[in-house]
Amino acid sequence: MAGLNLRKITIMYLTTILAALLLLSTTLGMASTMNSFSNLRVGDMSLSFSPDNGFSLEYGGASVFKESSLRVMKPGWLATYYSYEMGDKNISISDISGGKEVIVHHKTPGFEGEHIITVLPDKITFDLKYKLLADVPDAGIEYNIGYLSAPLVTGQEFDAVTAKGTESGKVPLEALSSGWDGFVTRDSFDKITFNSRIGKMTVETNGDPNDLWLVDARGLRVTWAEKNPVFMLSAPRKPIKKDEEHHSVITISFAPISERAKPIMETSEPAAIREISDLRKTTPKPVVVIPEPQDMKLLGGDFVLNDQAQIVVGNEAKEEDLRGAKSFAAEVRSLYNIKLPIVHENEASGQNLILVGEAALNHTAADAAKAEKITAPAKDEGYALKVTPERVIVLGHDQRGTYYGMQTLKQLVKVSADAITLQGCDINDYPSLPLRGIHIYTGNKALPFHEKLVDRILSRYKMNLMLLECDQIEWKCAPEIKVSFAMPREDVKKDIAYANDHFIDVYPQVSSLGHMHWIFANHQHRDLAENPDHPYAYCPSNPESYKFIFKIYDEAVELFNHPKYFHIGHDEVTSVEAEFPHDAVCKQKTAAQLFIEDTLKIYDHLKKQGIGVMMWGDMMLAPGEAPDACNMPDAKTADWMRKSLPKDIIITDWHYAIDGPESYHSLKLFQDQGLKCIASTWYTPANIRNFSQAAKNNNSLGLLQTTWAGFDSNEHNLVESRDQFTAYVLAAEYAWNSGKTDLEKLKYQADNAFFSQWDRQPPKRECLKGFTVDLSKLYNASLANSEGNVGWVGSSAENDLSSAPVGNTRLGDDTFSLAKSTSDKSAIRLSSALDDMTAYPEGVTIPSEKTADSLIFLMTSVWSDTPGRIVGSIKVNYADGTSKEIKLVYRKNIAAWTDKGTCSDATVAWESETRSGQYISLREMEWKNPNPDKAISSVEIRSENTDAGPVLLGLSGISTR
Numbered sequence: 001m002a003g004l005n006l007r008k009i010t011i012m013y014l015t016t017i018l019a020a021l022l023l024l025s026t027t028l029g030m031a032s033t034m035n036s037f038s039n040l041r042v043g044d045m046s047l048s049f050s051p052d053n054g055f056s057l058e059y060g061g062a063s064v065f066k067e068s069s070l071r072v073m074k075p076g077w078l079a080t081y082y083s084y085e086m087g088d089k090n091i092s093i094s095d096i097s098g099g100k101e102v103i104v105h106h107k108t109p110g111f112e113g114e115h116i117i118t119v120l121p122d123k124i125t126f127d128l129k130y131k132l133l134a135d136v137p138d139a140g141i142e143y144n145i146g147y148l149s150a151p152l153v154t155g156q157e158f159d160a161v162t163a164k165g166t167e168s169g170k171v172p173l174e175a176l177s178s179g180w181d182g183f184v185t186r187d188s189f190d191k192i193t194f195n196s197r198i199g200k201m202t203v204e205t206n207g208d209p210n211d212l213w214l215v216d217a218r219g220l221r222v223t224w225a226e227k228n229p230v231f232m233l234s235a236p237r238k239p240i241k242k243d244e245e246h247h248s249v250i251t252i253s254f255a256p257i258s259e260r261a262k263p264i265m266e267t268s269e270p271a272a273i274r275e276i277s278d279l280r281k282t283t284p285k286p287v288v289v290i291p292e293p294q295d296m297k298l299l300g301g302d303f304v305l306n307d308q309a310q311i312v313v314g315n316e317a318k319e320e321d322l323r324g325a326k327s328f329a330a331e332v333r334s335l336y337n338i339k340l341p342i343v344h345e346n347e348a349s350g351q352n353l354i355l356v357g358e359a360a361l362n363h364t365a366a367d368a369a370k371a372e373k374i375t376a377p378a379k380d381e382g383y384a385l386k387v388t389p390e391r392v393i394v395l396g397h398d399q400r401g402t403y404y405g406m407q408t409l410k411q412l413v414k415v416s417a418d419a420i421t422l423q424g425c426d427i428n429d430y431p432s433l434p435l436r437g438i439h440i441y442t443g444n445k446a447l448p449f450h451e452k453l454v455d456r457i458l459s460r461y462k463m464n465l466m467l468l469e470c471d472q473i474e475w476k477c478a479p480e481i482k483v484s485f486a487m488p489r490e491d492v493k494k495d496i497a498y499a500n501d502h503f504i505d506v507y508p509q510v511s512s513l514g515h516m517h518w519i520f521a522n523h524q525h526r527d528l529a530e531n532p533d534h535p536y537a538y539c540p541s542n543p544e545s546y547k548f549i550f551k552i553y554d555e556a557v558e559l560f561n562h563p564k565y566f567h568i569g570h571d572e573v574t575s576v577e578a579e580f581p582h583d584a585v586c587k588q589k590t591a592a593q594l595f596i597e598d599t600l601k602i603y604d605h606l607k608k609q610g611i612g613v614m615m616w617g618d619m620m621l622a623p624g625e626a627p628d629a630c631n632m633p634d635a636k637t638a639d640w641m642r643k644s645l646p647k648d649i650i651i652t653d654w655h656y657a658i659d660g661p662e663s664y665h666s667l668k669l670f671q672d673q674g675l676k677c678i679a680s681t682w683y684t685p686a687n688i689r690n691f692s693q694a695a696k697n698n699n700s701l702g703l704l705q706t707t708w709a710g711f712d713s714n715e716h717n718l719v720e721s722r723d724q725f726t727a728y729v730l731a732a733e734y735a736w737n738s739g740k741t742d743l744e745k746l747k748y749q750a751d752n753a754f755f756s757q758w759d760r761q762p763p764k765r766e767c768l769k770g771f772t773v774d775l776s777k778l779y780n781a782s783l784a785n786s787e788g789n790v791g792w793v794g795s796s797a798e799n800d801l802s803s804a805p806v807g808n809t810r811l812g813d814d815t816f817s818l819a820k821s822t823s824d825k826s827a828i829r830l831s832s833a834l835d836d837m838t839a840y841p842e843g844v845t846i847p848s849e850k851t852a853d854s855l856i857f858l859m860t861s862v863w864s865d866t867p868g869r870i871v872g873s874i875k876v877n878y879a880d881g882t883s884k885e886i887k888l889v890y891r892k893n894i895a896a897w898t899d900k901g902t903c904s905d906a907t908v909a910w911e912s913e914t915r916s917g918q919y920i921s922l923r924e925m926e927w928k929n930p931n932p933d934k935a936i937s938s939v940e941i942r943s944e945n946t947d948a949g950p951v952l953l954g955l956s957g958i959s960t961r
Helices: 002-028 222-227 319-336 363-372 399-410 445-460 489-500 519-523 543-559 591-607 634-646 665-673 684-699 723-738 750-758
Strands: 030-036 037-042 045-050 054-059 061-064 070-075 081-084 090-096 099-108 111-119 123-132 140-149 157-162 165-170 189-196 199-205 214-215 230-234 246-256 274-282 294-298 309-314 342-344 351-356 383-389 391-396 413-415 418-424 425-429 435-441 464-469 505-512 564-567 610-615 650-652 677-681 702-707 767-773 810-811 813-818 825-829 843-850 854-861 872-877 883-889 907-913 919-928 935-941 948-958
Touching: 030 165, 037 099, 045 111, 045 543, 054 246, 081 111, 081 363, 099 505, 123 140, 123 319, 214 445, 214 610, 274 948, 309 319, 319 351, 319 413, 319 543, 351 363, 351 399, 363 383, 363 391, 383 399, 391 399, 399 425, 413 519, 413 650, 435 445, 445 464, 445 489, 445 723, 445 750, 464 702, 489 505, 489 543, 505 543, 543 564, 543 591, 564 591, 591 610, 591 634, 634 665, 650 665, 665 677, 677 684, 684 702, 684 723, 702 723, 723 750, 767 813, 767 843, 813 854, 813 948, 843 948, 854 872, 935 948
Parallel strands: 309 342, 309 351, 351 391, 435 464, 435 702, 464 505, 505 564, 564 610, 610 650, 650 677, 677 702
Antiparallel strands: 030 090, 037 045, 045 054, 054 061, 061 140, 070 081, 070 140, 090 099, 099 111, 111 123, 123 246, 140 230, 157 165, 157 189, 189 199, 199 246, 214 230, 274 767, 274 813, 294 425, 383 391, 383 425, 413 418, 767 948, 810 813, 825 948, 843 935, 854 919, 854 948, 872 883, 872 935, 907 919
16 A cells, blocks of 8 residues: 555656646747647638648638648659658747747758748738758759639739739639649749738749749549649749758738628528429439440330340350359349340240340340341450330340440439330440459458448449459468468459459559568568668579569469469569669669569569569650550660560550650550550549540550559448559550540439449339428529629639529429529528628528428538538427528539539439539439427527538428328
């Protein structure tokens, strides 16, 4: 007991001293230390910093910029010496007169810098001093001060001071370019003042750099730009040399608009209610086939799909010939509860027939095709498909063509309250690229995830290749490197078999030479490392390296049933992390020599087993030979390396930068040396579109959509790396038809297409009664812009919602009572932090006297906002005094009228274009009432006064009681 009491006394004493020291530090203004911070507020100014996003700034609740970046690198991104994500952060914050001072120390072995940020109520200064510590030729710094929020300045006037004088204008309403050349000013500037939506905003630069550019990034088809429309406020790339000291000062100041009162809109009179017997009625949706067929004509009559229909296959059809028929029958049964028997030709009866197979295998299908004057294209995996009221013909050129025809047939189903039908059409279709696939990792929870991907996404959209990066599976020959998420061997076998059953070939990838952390797992095999202090590559001068890698490769060959190809990795071997070559013996040769010698050793080992080699191509490209991923410093060496490879090696040529199809020179460089290529893309839509077009133009083998969503593949990856998986849809689209339709003209959103299948449920064929609410007495804003009328967003009539639906109208399956005209007051618009000309209310209360099974809100927002941000709320008040609240979360259940993104809890009810051609839409959000028997006394809608500014156009309810 005495020891315990002594410990207590000691702890109390130390706690008292610590509290005193904390109090003293606060009193003296001493800094606290951290590596990130959020919402540091001084007056209306709010600053945040994180290594992932850099600095973000808000003023008066409005987003000024959401991210920033500072990068020091060699040209072509061959090496990065500093970025906010690198190195240890040392951040201190202290009080100064009238505000706060933030000091951020930047330090890596190759770079040193210090940011001193002064935050005052209406002004913030970023004072940056830095120098390069490494002796690197041609190093440069890219300083992006911030991704300036587009809604803040779009359509607003600016005055800039440039080297050539002054320049005035308006920030354009629409994107200036789909590339990186959309400059808002003609010349770079050292000062620019915007008449922004939150008041005068001035940006000035002094020191080095002494000029800035404002680059319009709204037209870029990259994920970060599509999520948050922005302008990049950046300094030109500047070369820097070792030990040169540089100093940059950026100041942003504000002269805010006078604050206006935000009235609360209420009405004591219940809104007019219109009862409708078929408020919700299932109606057929337009048919969209993904990927878009090479040739498709819609016909007038549809084929009725019911239990009397039969799927007819050839008399000699084998099990693999039935795969397409079986997958179609299974989907129709699970989604529409229609049981379609699969019968042979000699068993078929009746007229309601779906004829499936190749002409040589199914004579009934061949005769019907002849009568309908259709033939399958004489191309591998091609098919012809015709749907008439009397019959359906799916005629494949080969087995896979028949299978893909059945995948198209799945997408021709139309659902109404009265019937399930197949859209009448005539299709002739085939792929532009022979190989169309994905690269993906393994994991101990990967099997069900991969099977669902294969079934609902990959096979449906006609992918035929899976490159399975299997470094971290349960190797029988190397149990010592097993990690916690290692995929069991039996799961690997099942993964391969399931994909094969869907006509998807599976090839192994086991990384070698570079990216070899996997062999050093659990602190193993450091004796094989090129640099034991930084184990990244094995040592190619050590014979034991090949004993190890060859036993792994031999086990993979057996596990994958002696695959046609084996991918050996070999990318980024000389990255900064690699320090390659490092071993004393290896240093007697160049990295290029070691690379080729290693490749040839592995090639010979696999060739003896009759297995072809695939490998990444970046180590054999020099800067300028492709938009990015050129990791050999000089062109002469890169050319020698390409010439040194055996001509039957397939290069998976990866490039993720956005550039025109003509800029991917690497495909031709490899192919000029007799090496076949697969264009390898990532998740940026424009990269997928343009590189696939380049692959088609260069007669490349195909397209590989890479997935870098973590080593442990499982369904949770969809949450953290959603864009990488939804990009599979675009990859399938452009690999099949190489850009038949441009991105902007596609009839679907990739995100919608992916998750409509991933989370698919049987459609509800229903006709439900309900009511619409007349909101006309509460409307406070027009959806149209016109002369002398502030209107929608105060811009021209070319950019508004004047084409939005009006009157009593059905949008999709649901009916709404909307304004009679968009030129008059036609929407309830709530407050935004960007309100500049009119003070809109923070909330509205809509009285009610109804019960409802669900409420359906037709909504949008005036401006875009940060995905995941709470921008408002809906509160449903019951007559008994209780209530339920729904948070309005941007990109979950609400989004701006110009936002092309997907909301998980709201669907697009209407979409169109402005007169200038800009995409616009309205979304409906349905709230299921947990208390359908309780009378609803009122519905309150509130804004959080963020950028968004919620807008309500219509309100309806389902009421079956």
